[in-house]
Amino acid sequence: MNQPALRISKLTVKSTLEPGAPAIVSEIGFDLRKGEILALVGESGCGKTKTAEAIMGLLPASHWQVTAGAIELNGTDCSDLPPASLRKLRGNEISMIFQEPLTALDPVFSCGHQVSSVLRRHLGSARNEARDRTIKMLQQVGFADPERIFRSYPHQLSGGMRQRVMIAMAMSCRPAVLIADEPTTALDVTTQAQVLDQLTKLGREYGTAILLITHDLGVVAQYADRVMVMLDGVIVETAEVENLFKQPQHPCTRQLLSYTTGAVA
Amino acid sequence: MATEILARRKMRISRSGLTGLVIVIFFFLLAVAVWAGWAGQNWSAADGERWASPGSTWWFGTNQLGQDIFERAVYSVRTAFEIGIVVSLLSTALGAALGAVAGWRSNTLADGTVLWLAGVLDSIPFYLFVAAVAFALQGLPWAMHVAMIATFWTATARLARAEVMKIKSREFVLSARAIGLPSWLILMRHVLPNTLHILLIQASISFVAAIKTEVILSFLGLGVQDGVSWGLMLAESTQEVLAGHFNNFLAASIMLFLLLLGFNLLSDALQDSFDPKQAAL
Ligand SMILES: Nc1ncnc2c1ncn2[C@@H]1O[C@H](COP(=O)(O)OP(=O)(O)OP(=O)(O)O)[C@@H](O)[C@H]1O
Ligand SMILES: [Mg+2]
Numbered sequence: 001m002n003q004p005a006l007r008i009s010k011l012t013v014k015s016t017l018e019p020g021a022p023a024i025v026s027e028i029g030f031d032l033r034k035g036e037i038l039a040l041v042g043e044s045g046c047g048k049t050k051t052a053e054a055i056m057g058l059l060p061a062s063h064w065q066v067t068a069g070a071i072e073l074n075g076t077d078c079s080d081l082p083p084a085s086l087r088k089l090r091g092n093e094i095s096m097i098f099q100e101p102l103t104a105l106d107p108v109f110s111c112g113h114q115v116s117s118v119l120r121r122h123l124g125s126a127r128n129e130a131r132d133r134t135i136k137m138l139q140q141v142g143f144a145d146p147e148r149i150f151r152s153y154p155h156q157l158s159g160g161m162r163q164r165v166m167i168a169m170a171m172s173c174r175p176a177v178l179i180a181d182e183p184t185t186a187l188d189v190t191t192q193a194q195v196l197d198q199l200t201k202l203g204r205e206y207g208t209a210i211l212l213i214t215h216d217l218g219v220v221a222q223y224a225d226r227v228m229v230m231l232d233g234v235i236v237e238t239a240e241v242e243n244l245f246k247q248p249q250h251p252c253t254r255q256l257l258s259y260t261t262g263a264v265a
Numbered sequence: 266m267a268t269e270i271l272a273r274r275k276m277r278i279s280r281s282g283l284t285g286l287v288i289v290i291f292f293f294l295l296a297v298a299v300w301a302g303w304a305g306q307n308w309s310a311a312d313g314e315r316w317a318s319p320g321s322t323w324w325f326g327t328n329q330l331g332q333d334i335f336e337r338a339v340y341s342v343r344t345a346f347e348i349g350i351v352v353s354l355l356s357t358a359l360g361a362a363l364g365a366v367a368g369w370r371s372n373t374l375a376d377g378t379v380l381w382l383a384g385v386l387d388s389i390p391f392y393l394f395v396a397a398v399a400f401a402l403q404g405l406p407w408a409m410h411v412a413m414i415a416t417f418w419t420a421t422a423r424l425a426r427a428e429v430m431k432i433k434s435r436e437f438v439l440s441a442r443a444i445g446l447p448s449w450l451i452l453m454r455h456v457l458p459n460t461l462h463i464l465l466i467q468a469s470i471s472f473v474a475a476i477k478t479e480v481i482l483s484f485l486g487l488g489v490q491d492g493v494s495w496g497l498m499l500a501e502s503t504q505e506v507l508a509g510h511f512n513n514f515l516a517a518s519i520m521l522f523l524l525l526l527g528f529n530l531l532s533d534a535l536q537d538s539f540d541p542k543q544a545a546l
Contacts, residue, residue: 053439056443058439058442058443084447086445087445087446087447088445089445090442090443090444090445091443091444091445092445095443095444096440096443098436098439098440098443099436100436103435103436103437104436104437104439104440105437105440106437106441106455106458106459107437107459108458108459108461109455109458118444121444121445121446122445166440169440169444
């Protein structure tokens with residue numbers, strides 16, 4: 001029963017363009033338990049986004065060499081599945097929200113079209129059915145007027161609204177795992193709280209495990225169950241959130257904490 | 266789709282752009298009238314006297330053979346539109362397809378092949394190439410079209426390639442991949458529609474280029490084989506001008522000038538309205 005939603009072991013990412021350079025992510029491993037929110041924190045450039053993209057299989061082989069002991073999704077290893085089977089998992093069993101909500105939606109299609117096309121693709125829903133589900137989905141991420149949002153184009157929405165459309169899109173197939181890469185960094189504090197509230201509420205409702213990438217320990221304290229600290233492509237500490245704040249083990253963690261609280265560790 | 270993109274860009278057309286549009290629409294209606302058989306049908310009959318002056322019977326006068334210059338000039342509108350539409354649609358489509366594949370698979374064999382082909386075609390002097398193809402395919406009524414399409418696509422392909430390379434690094438393409446769309450579908454559904462504004466401008470540019478090229482080729486005897494065109498009229502008029510009769514020459518060149526003016530005004534306005542620097546104002 002207690003098989004994790006996502007198990008990563010010995011994941012390494014190297015650039016093929018600079019063969020001599022050290023790995024950008026080296027031999028990291030972790031379990032993401034079913035339904036939990038696991039935060040991945042670390043300073044800018046430590047490799048958080050590359051970790052996420054490697055798990056999703058989004059790094060082109062021409063530029064990146066990704067090796068993994070295992071990438072297990074609900075117990076099945078998908079590190080060497082053929083591309084077609086991987087595509088069936090992406091957006092369906094595992095999905096991702098990107099750092100930049102301004103450009104993550106296609107400017108030439110309406111938001112409704114983009115969300116419902118995911119449903120039509122993965123669940124084979126008919127047009128009308130997908131439309132109804134999309135509108136329900138938009139409602140669930142907190143839009144009071146889902147019909148209007150359905151018809152809107154991305155440029156007509158604010159950053160927070162777009163990020164909620166992204167959430168609707170990523171969660172529409174009720175994935176087992178969601179990777180949220182700094183979903184709120186580009187938003188102001190109030191909007192950030194609203195978006196994260198919606199996201200975590202939906203995650204609990206669907207039983208989706210969330211890997212929440214952030215550099216904001218305030219966000220971690222408020223939303224995450226456990227937290228991993230990354231430094232230069234290595235996970236240096238994993239802890240329950242309370243313990244991390246009470247007794248940080250690694251100097252890097254203490255430093256991160258000191259930035260947030262303003263206290264000298 | 267195109268209308269959505271236009272709406273999204275809040276297209277504001279300038280006064281000169283509007284003038285261009287009116288001129289182009291006027292000529293287009295004329296072409297439709299010829300297609301439908303309502304005008305310009307009497308272009309080949311030589312039933313007038315030679316070099317009649319303009320008047321109520323012969324609006325623009327007659328030519329050397331006693332043919333009605335007005336009828337011929339009007340029928341030529343249809344010829345011009347036929348060539349413009351065929352060449353601009355096909356060359357833009359070809360350029361978009363090859364450019365998109367090259368940009369999507371940049372730095373691969375496919376990309377290299379497309380760039381090499383475009384480079385070779387671009388390095389041949391244009392009229393020499395068109396004349397060579399038209400000459401090689403002589404007798405075929407489509408020789409001129411083929412020659413133009415074979416050279417016009419390269420500019421569109423280069424632009425499409427650059428734009429696709431730019432778009433493919435945008436995050437919505439990554440997010441389409443994260444949703445599980447296969448590569449070719451992302452190209453068709455999310456990348457190409459975002460290049461539509463460039464393709465629209467390229468189509469309008471090649472339309473004008475095709476009409477101009479037709480005139481020159483017809484003048485050289487490599488162009489229109491059956492029917493009549495402004496280029497053929499200008500070719501006829503060389504002898505007439507020497508004899509002091511300018512009606513044929515004036516009719517063909519003024520019509521050509523007006524249509525090109527209209528199209529240039531319109532395509533300038535299009536380019537301005539798609540210019541990101543302008544849009545930001
Ligand atoms: N296209 C690339 N080519 C080469 N190196 C890259 C490329 N993209 C990122 N890197 C390197 O990979 C490292 C990790 O980048 P990554 O985007 O994963 O950082 P991050 O932890 O997500 O940072 P941030 O918090 O700023 O988003 C960076 O140090 C960067 O130098
Ligand atoms: Mg990042």
